[in-house]
Amino acid sequence: MRWNKALIPTFKEDPSDAEVISHKLMLRAGIIKQLSAGLYTFLPLGWRAMLKAMKIIREEMDDIGAQEIFMPSLNPIEIWEETGRAKDMSEILFTFEDRKGHRNVLAPTHEEIITHIARDEIRSFRDLPQIWYQIQNKFRDEPRARFGLLRVREFLMKDSYSLCANWEQLDEIYNLHERAYRRIFSRCGLKYVVVGASSGLMGGSASQEFMVPSDAGEDSTVFCEKCGYAANTEVAESIPSEGSWVEFPGRKKIHTPFLKTVDEVSKFLGVPQNQMLKSLIYVSQKDGQPIMVLLRGDHQLNEEKLSRYIGGTVRPAHPEEVLEWFGVPVGFLGPVGVPKNIKILADKAFPIDKQFATGANEEDYHIVGWKLSEIPDVEFGDFRTVQEGEKCVKCGAPLSVKTTIEIGHIFKLGTRYSEAMGATFTDVDGEQKPIIMGSYGIGIGRILASAIELYADENGIIWPITIAPFEVIITALDVTKSDVVDVAEKLYADLRSAGVDVLYDDRDERAGTKFKDADLIGIPIRITVGRKVAEGNVEIFVRKDGSRQDVRVEDAVNRTVEIRKKLIEEIENKV
RNA sequence: CGGGGUGUGGCGCAGUUUGGUAGCGCACCUGGUUUGGGACCAGGGGGCCGGAGGUUCAAAUCCUCUCGCCCCGACCA
The missing domain is CATH 3.90.960.10 (YbaK/aminoacyl-tRNA synthetase-associated domain)
Structure with a gap:
């Protein structure tokens, strides 16, 4: 992409109504644009990063045998009444009447629709297990949208659902998801923890959350540094402090x-x-x-x-x-x-x-x-909230409490939905049984927000290369000089032929502006084409560690591809 | 929903107390000088001040109502 023709509206100043780092930088770097409270357009840079994350998600989901489908977001309310969630979720449900006077909801999640498919299409234990997933917008009328992409009213979610004939199958598929999720978030370059969680409105038995520790988070998570115990405060346990006690002579x-x-x-x-x-x-x-x-x-x-x-x-x-x-x-x-x-x-x-x-x-x-x-x-x-410094129930070490961003959540749902909606199958023994379900979600926008929260510096975003909108930016300084432009154009063409995602900053701007913008939008590798072309050199700069090296023009493509490979490997090796 | 704040060119803000018909920086356009970390000079375009009603000779400014957005408290990917 040529910057000169691209929609990348960057700003020097912080927007007035952003509070957290990821929100400020996403606005300043032209990643997103707000339409209304909790509603954002993804601009080209933002959408490219989203697509990168989605690609990783699809690869890992397909790898565990999940099948991608696509369900309507517009649902008749009746299906939500079947499970009682029209009422249970009424506070966050967007509902409206269509022209015929029918009540509809904009789906906040899709268990009901999955169960609707399952009750018609699944007949026998031979049809099970199944994993179906989609990447879809979800709608939740949050009482308070805030913090940019961290809490919005319409958001892109990868949601998958498992249908099983027995609990052993569910355990197996739940574990497959846990592993896939670990791979997904690791490949997106995130630091995260998996914690025990409450299943809340989803219902069901077990559930775990994938959390990125961050001050911008809205969940609080209890950690034991010593034994690794970690749980959402909604379910966390601890040994309370001893306290001191006085004796009263009587009542x-x-x-x-x-x-x-x-x-x-x-x-x-x-x-x-x-x-x-x-x-x-x-x-x-x-x-x-x-x-x-x-x-x-x-x-x-x-x-x-x-x-x-x-x-x-x-x-x-x-x-x-x-x-x-x-x-x-x-x-x-x-x-x-x-x-x-x-x-x-x-x-x-x-x-x-x-x-x-x-x-x-x-x-x-x-x-x-x-x-x-x-x-x-x-x-x-157990009705109390665990407090910082109380003792770990597993090992007795003092606990800490940190805020975290929830990027994924996996649930063993059991038969709550299948029973409510009559989704049954014929088991080996000839009995009709309710399908045993699981549901697994990932907030894709939150992946981007978390990455920014984790890695940004005072100059802007530092994308992990695996989800960066572009892997390389070519910064051509002084586009009025033909030798600079010639080299930059050639690099642009050659890098693209080499399969590298390149943004070419061909704007007639001053060096300072271009460097600041490149830092701000956080492209992992920058190739500076400037006065050093006179000696046949360009400079390669790595955003993450600030390292620079001069390389011969003719070696630039190979060297860039090497650095790119190294950056990707640094992430992939942690998977 | 409760509490607080705010709304003035694309962005960030001043002007509101004390009414007199809008200003600054960035961005944008033209010309020139510059050119490796957000340049400089000169010229220029763009806003009827969130909306409605009212008071007044006159309203961004005062009054009433209303809407949007942001922040603080209960939900979730």
Whole structure:
């Protein structure tokens, strides 16, 4: 491609409404252009990088025997009602009526459509297993699109689905995906970790996420440096800190006017924070019933864990609701003497035989000296969020918590969809059984964003060569000089013949502009054709390490091909 | 959805407090001088100031409503 004729709108200044590095650089480098909140056009450079990533994905998917298909994004809502997800996902589902008045959805994912195909086409265990995948735009009405390509409302996803006759097959195909995903992300030049995750709205048994550690990430992941344990905080476990505990001579009610927070009350009573019992009220979205959750005062609730326990989403109760149900304002709640119909859950990190201090269910009063073992009908579970520094459950080393970008997610779905939609097959024993499914997603735009987050420097993007929009840029300085142009043109033609992706900067711009632009858009190898052609030389510059070398014009193509090969190998060797 | 911010040529911003009909830098066009890290000189084009309504002789500026975008909190590739 000749830059002179290309659409590569670069900017010197940071755009005002970008926050994270990848977003700023993608806008500045002419990779993407925003249309509206969470909607972006991929400009030529961006789309070329996307195509590179897709090529890698297709190769690896095809390699595990997956078959590429293409499903409609426009779906009648009825199919989403069959599985109940029209309701479960209603918050993020784009829906609208067509001219006949039928309700439609723009698909946020494709389990339903896959199951629809499967229930018609799969008859026998002999038809299984199957892996079907597609690369398709997904639509999710995110409450808050942000951070450029990291969180958008329409995005390109590679999604695959496995259909199996038994659980062993599912394990096998799930593992195939895990391996394929490792290869895909490694070949895209990313650094990532595979972590245990929650299956959330997808349902199912096991799930793992592929995470790129980055400050721009929106997930938080717990890591053990020592043994390698890693899990999304939604599912992560840890050994809580010991805490310190005081003895109360007996049960007592204490006047605590205006003292509401754990911090205030613990100071006033002289009780360690960990010995305070924090009583939170949540509401089950399913039946609207209130739930009381008890935690150590120094711990934080994890809503995802709670909703998994409940089997449905939850929300914090409004203060008015609390007043209505308990007759006291938040801040003075406790498990002693709550109305009978209220479900009480306690986090297992609070020792059952230790005395606690908590609200008295009476305004301006707290109580001390009770134990959880004395509270009737309490259910125990893991409801807390792991905190930095707590001990690893596997090896006891201190854990760290980092933010991460989720680039891939694999799920063992089981029979949730096949049962809901009647997708069955005849097994060897002649029985009709629901197909056992798995689903596996990759956010392709996030691959690009992650690469930029990982490798950019103060001059701009540094693409891993495997997903770079171009592998080589020829920077012709002073295009008014015929010897420069002649050499540049010849290199351009010869490199393309050698199968190299080349961008030829043939613009009549000053050297500084061209160098800055080349750095900004992050092309891995730059060939500078300038005054050194007088001595028969050009310069080869490697973006990644800043190395430069002068080579004879006649050796330039070979040398460039060698460097390109080396850069690719550096990535491929890590696979 | 709640809270905060912002909207002025393609981009980044000033002007709004104190109404008088729009300005700066980058980019763009013409000519010239320059030419290995975002040049310089001269000239030029482009915006009725997010939208609607109102107040006023007069509105980017004041009032009302509305929309977009960004940021902070609950979801996901």
